[in-house]
Amino acid sequence: xxxxxxxxxxxxxxxxxxxxxxxxxxxxxxxxxxxxxxxxxxxxxxxxxxxxxxxxxxxxxxxxxxxxxxxxxxxxxxxxxxxxxxxxxxxxxxxxxxxxxxxxxxxxxxxxxxxxxxxxxxxxxxxxxxxxxxxxxxxxxxxxxxxxxxxxxxxxxxxxxxxxxxxxxxxxxxxxxxxxxxxxxxxxxxxxxxxxxxxxxxxxxxxxxxxxx
Numbered sequence: 001x002x003x004x005x006x007x008x009x010x011x012x013x014x015x016x017x018x019x020x021x022x023x024x025x026x027x028x029x030x031x032x033x034x035x036x037x038x039x040x041x042x043x044x045x046x047x048x049x050x051x052x053x054x055x056x057x058x059x060x061x062x063x064x065x066x067x068x069x070x071x072x073x074x075x076x077x078x079x080x081x082x083x084x085x086x087x088x089x090x091x092x093x094x095x096x097x098x099x100x101x102x103x104x105x106x107x108x109x110x111x112x113x114x115x116x117x118x119x120x121x122x123x124x125x126x127x128x129x130x131x132x133x134x135x136x137x138x139x140x141x142x143x144x145x146x147x148x149x150x151x152x153x154x155x156x157x158x159x160x161x162x163x164x165x166x167x168x169x170x171x172x173x174x175x176x177x178x179x180x181x182x183x184x185x186x187x188x189x190x191x192x193x194x195x196x197x198x199x200x201x202x203x204x205x206x207x208x209x210x211x212x213x
Contacts, residue, residue: 001044001119004099004143007086008035011052011075016185022058022105024190027197031184035105036062041112044101046094050082051075068093078158087152100149102161103141108193109179110141117175118143127173129165134180138165138172 010032014021022032029037032049039047048068051058052075059069070089074081083102090097101118103110114132118141122130128145131138142161144152151164165172184190 001042001116003096004044004101004119005046005048005090005094005097006039006042006044006101006103006115006141007083007090008032008039008047008049008103008105009079009082009086010035010058010105011050011055011072011082012079013053013076017187017190020054020057021184022054023061024184026108026193030061031105031108032058032061033065034108035103035110036065036067038110038112039103039115040065040067042115044115045097046090048086048090050086052082077156080155080157080159083155083161084153087149091149098146099143100152101141101143104183106184107140107180107182108184108197109177109182114175114177115141121173121175125173127171129168129172131165131172131174132177132180133174134177138162138174139180 010022023030026034036047036049046068048070049062050070050072052072055071068089070085072082072085087100090100099119099122101115118130122143122145128147129142131142132140139162142165148164152161182193184193
């Protein structure tokens, strides 16, 4: 994972959930703590968390971890701006970065070995994009080599990295990640996740507390 940075997008308002998705409990951690620790476990050169809505709360949740934190002032315009903010910071402050992995905080089944597999497949295949594959599609987490960083910096609004993946399909390799289909957008999604993970302890109480119901 040398010269590889992981960008975790954690700027959203979580409108469909009705509260702070990033701070939902996942076992003994919050969602943002979980994905941050997984990213650090993969041993990349840098881990960067892009904040926006609830920036103070999210940063406080991970302030003791050795990560870069970037506030995206344009977070309300969409996730594309978060990608731009993250890549701009990495390429400005860490010009040695050759690969960037883009991840989101609401895929609870992401593992450190998945991040490492994206890097390994890139090295083996020579492809400049390596994406997780699930539900007959591909998406995050996804690795881009330096070749596509300028294109990523041109994203705007809610256009995410999938736009670039689709435009360069011949340059995409994939890593199977069937669990990637499960993300958390609603309280019902969250209930499914905690059931699958077996983390039932006080989960109803925690949901009510975090969502401020």
